[in-house]
Each structure stands twice: as C-alpha cells, then as structure tokens.
Amino acid sequence: MRILTGLQPSGKLHVGNYFGAMEPAVNLQEKGEAFYFIANYHAMTTVRNPDELREFTRELAVDFLACGLDPERAVFFRQSDVPEVNELAWILSTVCPVSMLEKAHSYKDKTAKGISPNHGLFAYPVLMAADILLYDSNLVPVGKDQKQHLEMTRDLAGKVNEAYGEGTLVVPEPMIREGVAVVPGLDGQKMSKSYGNTLPLFGDEKPSKKLIMRIVTDSTPVEDPKPVDGSLILPLFRLFADDEAYRRMEEDHRNGGCGYGDFKKRLAEAYWDYFEPMRRRRTELLADPGYVDSVLAAGAEKARNAASLVMDRVRKAVGLA
Numbered sequence: 001m002r003i004l005t006g007l008q009p010s011g012k013l014h015v016g017n018y019f020g021a022m023e024p025a026v027n028l029q030e031k032g033e034a035f036y037f038i039a040n041y042h043a044m045t046t047v048r049n050p051d052e053l054r055e056f057t058r059e060l061a062v063d064f065l066a067c068g069l070d071p072e073r074a075v076f077f078r079q080s081d082v083p084e085v086n087e088l089a090w091i092l093s094t095v096c097p098v099s100m101l102e103k104a105h106s107y108k109d110k111t112a113k114g115i116s117p118n119h120g121l122f123a124y125p126v127l128m129a130a131d132i133l134l135y136d137s138n139l140v141p142v143g144k145d146q147k148q149h150l151e152m153t154r155d156l157a158g159k160v161n162e163a164y165g166e167g168t169l170v171v172p173e174p175m176i177r178e179g180v181a182v183v184p185g186l187d188g189q190k191m192s193k194s195y196g197n198t199l200p201l202f203g204d205e206k207p208s209k210k211l212i213m214r215i216v217t218d219s220t221p222v223e224d225p226k227p228v229d230g231s232l233i234l235p236l237f238r239l240f241a242d243d244e245a246y247r248r249m250e251e252d253h254r255n256g257g258c259g260y261g262d263f264k265k266r267l268a269e270a271y272w273d274y275f276e277p278m279r280r281r282r283t284e285l286l287a288d289p290g291y292v293d294s295v296l297a298a299g300a301e302k303a304r305n306a307a308s309l310v311m312d313r314v315r316k317a318v319g320l321a
C-alpha cells in the first residue's frame with residue numbers, strides 16, 4: 001500500500017496541520033510505503049517572495065522531521081524536485097471539465113475574498129491530483145478541508161481510465177480521521193492561516209501561551225458552572241491532555257468554582273508540554289542543515305524513480321510514447 005500526503009510551505013505550521021495530516025502520516029509510515037512531500041509549487045499561489053518560499057520550505061522540512069517523519073521509512077521530498085508532476089497535470093487538465101474547477105470550495109472562497117483569480121489558483125486541484133496519481137497512491141491522510149480535492153482526484157483518475165483504459169491510473173482513497181478532521185482555531189472557526197486564528201506548532205513560549213490566554217470567553221462568574229457545549233477551550237484541550245486531565249477539566253466546567261483564566265492556563269501548559277519532545281528534536285535538526293539537505297536529496301531521487309515508472313505507463317497509454 002502506498003500512502004501519500006503533502007503540505008504547503010506557505011507559513012508557520014499550526015496545530016491543525018499537525019493533527020489533521022502530520023500525526024496520521026507519521027503513524028502510517030510503518031503501515032506501507034510512505035511518500036510525503038513539501039508542496040512548494042502549490043505555495044506559489046500565495047507566496048511571491050523567493051527567499052520566503054525557500055525559508056518556509058526548509059522550515060517545513062525541519063518541522064515534519066521533528067514531528068517524527070522517519071526518512072528511513074518514508075520518502076520525503078520537495079514537489080518541485082519531480083517536475084514530471086507538471087506533465088501529468090497537463091494530461092489531467094485535458095480531461096478536466098472547467099465546471100469541476102469552478103465548483104472548488106477553496107477557489108470560490110479565495111475569489112469571494114477578493115483575491116484575483118490567477119490560473120494557478122484555478123488549476124490548483126489538477127496539480128494536486130497529479131501529486132497523488134503520479135505515485136500510484138492508495139491512501140491520502142488529510143484534514144477535512146481537502147475532501148473535495150480528493151473527490152476531484154478520484155474523478156480525474158476515473159476519466160483518464162475511461163478514456164485510455166482501466167489501470168492507467170490508480171484511484172486513491174482519502175483518510176480523514178474523526179475527531180481531528182477539523183481542528184478548531186482560537187475563535188472556534190476552522191484553524192487556518194487565512195483566518196489568523198492559529199496556534200503555532202513551534203512558536204516561542206510566551207507569545208504562544210499568550211494567544212491561548214486571549215481566547216474570548218463568556219462572563220460566567222468564577223463560582224458558576226461553565227458551558228461545555230460550544231466551549232472553545234475543551235476541544236483544544238482534548239488534543240493535548242490525557243484522559244484523566246480532560247475528565248477533570250470537564251468536571252470543573254460542570255461544577256463551577258474555577259475561572260476561565262485557570263482553564264486557559266491548563267490548556268496553555270498541556271499544549272506546551274505536548275510538543276516538548278518534538279521541540280527538542282527540532283533544535284537538533286536546526287543545528288544540522290546538511291542532514292536535512294541530504295534527506296531531501298535522497299527523497300527526490302527515490303520519488304523521481306517511482307514517478308518515472310508511472311509516467312512511462314501513462315505516456316504509452318495516452319499516445320505520447
């Protein structure tokens with residue numbers, strides 16, 4: 001079984017990226033052949049500064065390794081190191097109805113916000129489908145916001161197989177974990193860079209904890225019970241706390257006698273402690289840039305080999321070879 005996922009280097013990683021994609025990817029790397037990549041072509045739809053793109057790419061590499069990606073088990077590479085992905089994207093674009101792309105949520109959301117729609121943004125799902133199909137991927141762990149993109153990928157693979165023969169492309173399955181499919185942000189909406197409501201995966205201690213202390217709560221007096229449904233604190237605490245600590249927190253909400261300040265402090269501590277081992281590993285990796293470069297170089301070679309096998313098959317099927 002081949003497992004594949006990608007993350008965009010478009011800024012600092014956040015807790016939603018971790019629980020939605022990175023943690024499942026790390027857990028799955030022992031279950032099959034894992035291909036994990038840094039979607040730097042995709043990030044170009046929002047990052048226009050070349051130094052920034054390089055820096056975000058390197059940071060993502062370090063952060064994913066710090067979170068437990070094991071380069072002995074997983075092939076870890078930069079999307080742009082396998083330019084064949086653009087060739088497959090072109091082939092897919094010739095079977096892709098414009099109406100399918102016009103329905104894409106992420107495109108509609110961005111244009112609704114007034115972002116001027118360039119072709120890269122419009123064709124984003126086609127390139128994402130190529131990312132997945134180029135490696136004969138079977139399983140794709142992602143957060144729920146990528147569900148529609150996975151449906152489009154399956155549709156496009158189906159259209160190619162219909163036109164050029166079954167087995168030309170492998171149709172993948174998404175893996176979206178209940179409970180962390182949508183990690184909420186500090187304001188209760190989906191945690192997202194574009195909403196400015198994120199909790200960083202590897203931020204500095206004081207500013208990160210301060211973000212938690214600023215979560216908006218209601219004005220229930222300290223001694224009164226606090227609402228459990230609709231709480232902004234509990235669903236985040238669930239991610240970081242063990243069962244016993246979580247049970248106590250919920251009980252303290254129901255019983256009253258504890259203030260929101262206390263709840264936020266507990267959340268801030270649990271969050272900070274949860275990522276402590278990864279933070280330590282990250283510091284080591286930052287001190288060894290040569291190692292990170294060598295991982296990405298080895299990953300690029302393996303990914304390219306795998307991609308060329310698939311492209312040979314596809315080129316023959318469509319009549320290019």
Ligand code: TYM
Nearest residue numbers: 005006007008016017020021039131142143181182183191
């Ligand atoms: P990106 O970079 O926006 O996000 C990376 C991963 O994090 C997940 N995620 C979340 N999961 C749960 N709760 C949240 N609040 C949350 N926010 C983000 C995303 O669902 C994603 O899994 N288009 C992709 C990158 C990509 C890709 C691919 C992924 C390009 N090609 C091929 C898989 C396969 C994206 O923008 O992810």
